[in-house]
Amino acid sequence: MAQIKIDASRRSGTVDPKIYGGFIEQLGRCIYGGIYEEGSPLSDEHGFRKDVMEAVQGLHLPVLRWPGGNFVSGYRWTDGIGPVEQRPRQMELAWHSVESNRFGTDEFMRYCEVMHIEPYLCVNMGTGTMDEARSWVEYCNGTEDTYWANLRRQNGHPEPYNVKYWGLGNEVYGNWQIGHLTAEDYVKKAREFAKVMKWTDPSIQLVGCGENGWTAWDQTVIEGLAPFIDYYSIHLYTGSTDYYSNVLAPALSDFALDNCRTTIERVRFNQKIEHPIYVAFDEWNVWYRHRSAESALEEQYDLSDALAVSSYLNSFIRHSDTVKMANLAQLVNVIAPIFTSQEGLFLQTIYHPLRLYAEQMQAITLDIHVDCKELTLTADTDKSAWAHSVASLGPFKVLDTTVTCDASGHELAIAVVNRDLEQAHTTTIQFADPTTITHGVAYEVNASETTTTNSFEQPDAVQVHEQRLNIENSTYSYTFPAHSLTMLRLHIE
Numbered sequence: 001m002a003q004i005k006i007d008a009s010r011r012s013g014t015v016d017p018k019i020y021g022g023f024i025e026q027l028g029r030c031i032y033g034g035i036y037e038e039g040s041p042l043s044d045e046h047g048f049r050k051d052v053m054e055a056v057q058g059l060h061l062p063v064l065r066w067p068g069g070n071f072v073s074g075y076r077w078t079d080g081i082g083p084v085e086q087r088p089r090q091m092e093l094a095w096h097s098v099e100s101n102r103f104g105t106d107e108f109m110r111y112c113e114v115m116h117i118e119p120y121l122c123v124n125m126g127t128g129t130m131d132e133a134r135s136w137v138e139y140c141n142g143t144e145d146t147y148w149a150n151l152r153r154q155n156g157h158p159e160p161y162n163v164k165y166w167g168l169g170n171e172v173y174g175n176w177q178i179g180h181l182t183a184e185d186y187v188k189k190a191r192e193f194a195k196v197m198k199w200t201d202p203s204i205q206l207v208g209c210g211e212n213g214w215t216a217w218d219q220t221v222i223e224g225l226a227p228f229i230d231y232y233s234i235h236l237y238t239g240s241t242d243y244y245s246n247v248l249a250p251a252l253s254d255f256a257l258d259n260c261r262t263t264i265e266r267v268r269f270n271q272k273i274e275h276p277i278y279v280a281f282d283e284w285n286v287w288y289r290h291r292s293a294e295s296a297l298e299e300q301y302d303l304s305d306a307l308a309v310s311s312y313l314n315s316f317i318r319h320s321d322t323v324k325m326a327n328l329a330q331l332v333n334v335i336a337p338i339f340t341s342q343e344g345l346f347l348q349t350i351y352h353p354l355r356l357y358a359e360q361m362q363a364i365t366l367d368i369h370v371d372c373k374e375l376t377l378t379a380d381t382d383k384s385a386w387a388h389s390v391a392s393l394g395p396f397k398v399l400d401t402t403v404t405c406d407a408s409g410h411e412l413a414i415a416v417v418n419r420d421l422e423q424a425h426t427t428t429i430q431f432a433d434p435t436t437i438t439h440g441v442a443y444e445v446n447a448s449e450t451t452t453t454n455s456f457e458q459p460d461a462v463q464v465h466e467q468r469l470n471i472e473n474s475t476y477s478y479t480f481p482a483h484s485l486t487m488l489r490l491h492i493e
């Protein structure tokens with residue numbers, strides 16, 4: 001029988017709610033036809049889709065990254081302010097589309113304001129200049145009688161937006177990016193951007209552009225930018241048609257975070273840097289089916305993807321001392337948990353773990369011990385380039401588990417992804433100290449097939465099933481069904 005051993009006094013980190021953050025990009029139907037559809041009977045007076053807002057509310061997003069993504073490397077933010085009818089339509093090179101600029105800075109800020117979400121802006125380090133970046137900071141945050149702050153006032157926003165989080169470019173390491181640079185050239189350029197942006201508003205926090213957390217780029221950029229940044233970004237997308245490759249691939253996130261933390265702490269030590277540098281995992285998701293702009297990246301998620309997403313969240317919680325922000329890429333239609341048509345929406349399978357974690361996970365991570373069957377991955381079944389890397393990280397515990405509690409220590413949330421394709425695992429939950437479980441609830445995400453998807457026709461094929469637990473004493477066992485996510489909420493005394 002499997003065991004989860006919990007010592008409630010071994011607190012290993014504080015979960016930053018920003019790990020449940022989101023990301024929207026001017027790409028396909030993420031914004032236009034997703035969160036924003038002027039003239040639709042489903043939209044409010046600002047053009048925001050009300051049904052989408054309600055679904056987004058369920059995810060409890062604390063922070064939202066915008067405007068890209070690859071899009072940002074050719075984006076002139078000044079095209080997206082002022083009277084909408086006067087904004088220029090521009091050719092957009094990242095995704096080969098035409099950008100109407102109907103949704104710009106003030107629309108994004110309004111969305112964040114009405115949704116009570118903290119904005120996170122990424123600046124253009126492709127075609128954009130240092131001056132454009134610092135002017136954007138001044139437009140958003142300026143309080144003096146200056147040109148850019150006055151322009152914001154003229155555009156109807158007397159108060160500063162106080163945007164705290166600013167990204168220094170997107171995926172500058174990639175040759176698909178406008179303005180692709182070597183790590184050394186990026187460091188030189190980003191330092192200058194950082195200086196003028198912070199001189200414009202010293203209260204902002206800067207995010208350096210990272211790769212996967214373990215590459216040569218990451219070493220060079222962390223060394224070069226550490227004095228200037230508060231966060232360092234990691235991007236990771238995984239996925240496979242092979243079930244085990246898909247659900248085990250988020251082990252790469254653990255690998256990325258372990259490596260990135262080591263590099264950051266080594267550099268902080270060597271350079272005597274006193275301020276902390278955290279990881280912003282500012283793009284992550286399962287993404288392997290619709291990779292091209294032609295398909296508008298409209299991935300249809302199944303149950304196995306929902307389990308992979310759960311394991312990503314477990315990875316962030318396990319590394320809660322390192323990762324203080326994460327942004328699921330993306331929010332609507334484009335590799336996203338919410339899928340719209342002009343008539344309505346449905347929630348994709350991955351929506352359910354995202355919501356469960358944001359709602360049920362508690363603030364303090366506990367150090368746990370899990371005894372269970374282990375899985376070994378053979379990369380042969382999955383021909384992808386990274387399958388060998390994932391396989392080398394094994395063996396993997398079949399029950400991917402994290403446990404959190406609240407400050408009082410009485411409220412416990414136990415997240416268990418049973419990745420076994422065939423077997424349920426009956427598991428005892430043991431406490432180091434004498435403990436009584438007074439009551440509990442189990443939330444389960446599962447379906448008969450791991451390939452089950454949600455759709456307009458069957459919107460609830462994969463959903464959350466809630467069950468009150470019958471707990472009679474302090475020794476408790478629970479059977480985690482095959483291919484499922486279970487979130488146990490226990491009250492202990």
Ligand code: AHR
Binds near residue numbers: 070283
């Ligand atoms: O999220 C889709 C794309 O993936 C983003 O635009 C880019 O940053 C990444 O490569």
